[in-house]
Ligand SMILES: NC(=O)c1ccc[n+]([C@@H]2O[C@H](COP(=O)([O-])OP(=O)(O)OC[C@H]3O[C@@H](n4cnc5c(N)ncnc54)[C@H](O)[C@@H]3O)[C@@H](O)[C@H]2O)c1
């Protein structure tokens with residue numbers, strides 16, 4: 080399997096990839112981005128950092144791509160929808176660079192308080208001894224507003240508390256105790272953040288957070304406020320912030336990330352009251368080593384199919400899913416796969432009816448069912464793209480909770496095609512997967528092996544005729560299950576040991592009592 084490393088990573092990551100016997104490593108970390116598109120054409124996996132956008136263009140060139148590891152946190156440069164449609168699994172390395180980003184934020188905060196970079200520059204490069212000019216302010220006793228109180232924001236809070244700042248956290252998506260347990264105030268009132276002496280942002284770049292600070296918000300801020308952004312370019316509107324820096328409304332901006340990167344010219348670089356760094360939040364020896372190791376291990380595991388650490392577009396996080404749920408998901412996929420083999424008309428609708436605790440997992444059950452169902456219809460279907468592919472094929476899907484008094488949990492799949500409805504139900508009996516209904520007939524069998532589904536009018540002698548036909552073709556019956564209905568019909572599921580070809584199935588179809596004959600193999 081070919082893994083292309085698209086951006087520089089720590090040597091420890093290269094070492095792991097080189098030592099993996101089943102991996103062919105291509106180091107394209109110094110390859111110009113337009114040439115990279117050629118290199119990734121036959122890549123099974125790639126490792127990227129922020130300079131490599133994983134967009135439609137990238138994805139359309141990488142025809143064999145199965146997984147991408149973003150060696151860092153932010154995935155704002157990954158087209159998640161396009162990747163999911165193509166069945167490409169996207170993973171990131173979420174906490175390996177947290178401390179590095181936290182410490183850079185603290186550096187910008189302290190720099191802002193003491194005009195540190197300017198004082199250093201003034202003495203070293205301009206050779207001036209200016210003690211009066213570099214009059215700073217103390218962080219102690221000042222209010223720090225933190226927007227986004229996740230891995231980085233919360234640790235900035237801890238450090239700011241140690242510097243005796245009053246910390247206010249704004250993050251509508253956390254439990255307030257995450258902030259209050261650390262001695263920080265929690266607010267849902269954004270205006271309260273705007274009234275702080277220092278404001279730092281640590282959110283992902285989303286539709287909601289782009290331009291979170293614009294002229295309108297700046298007007299509500301204190302005169303002489305300090306802004307820090309070590310998260311993503313564009314969370315603060317660059318033009319509006321530049322204007323306020325010029326007027327002195329904002330006393331200082333500490334910034335590591337920009338709307339367009341890389342860049343060497345920017346209005347912020349021309350201003351004295353800014354500290355600017357070239358997106359080095361994650362750049363410490365320790366963090367880069369951790370990231371590279373985790374990224375290399377992650378891509379290998381994903382390509383081997385053993386696990387998908389920190390996958391962002393999988394329908395379920397297998398690490399956190401209870402074993403019993405996984406068994407039901409596997410059963411749903413098998414049931415979908417059985418139906419895909421007996422149905423020969425195009426699918427119009429898939430209904431997943433669930434009963435018991437499994438009904439809480441309806442989305443995952445639907446995904447696994449679709450993977451099974453589409454297996455024979457579509458190439459490269461997987462858990463990431465199954466729903467997209469179903470929608471693309473015009474298949475309507477629906478999940479519903481139903482009542483059943485017989486089983487603790489039940490999964491019923493109904494597939495509607497041009498020639499009618501196909502139904503299959505399954506459950507786990509003493510931890511073993513069992514089909515308990517097929518095409519509205521109650522019967523019980525294990526979804527395994529070579530299965531003939533024989534539907535007939537319920538008249539004497541049919542079982543004998545079926546047995547004779549199979550025997551004549553040297554097909555041994557391993558198991559025989561029968562279900563009957565009130566309309567005088569029967570359904571047999573015959574599990575056989577030997578190959579069953581179309582001629583044998585046609586012989587069975589020609590038996591007088593036969594109504595329909597299907598075949599599936601798992
Ligand atoms: N400069 C760098 O090199 C560097 C390094 C690492 C991370 N980052 C960036 O830092 C940011 C934070 O990373 P993290 O690891 O702390 O992520 P995280 O997911 O742990 O935390 C993000 C927090 O933002 C919150 N949030 C989301 N939308 C919000 C909104 N509208 N308002 C308020 N809060 C909101 C979330 O609830 C979450 O708690 C990301 O953008 C990441 O890409 C930058």
Ligand SMILES: O=C(O)CC[C@@H](O)C(=O)O
Pocket residue numbers: 127128129130150151152153154176360361
């Ligand atoms: O080094 C990088 O690729 C970006 C690091 C950082 O912005 C991240 O999101 O993890």
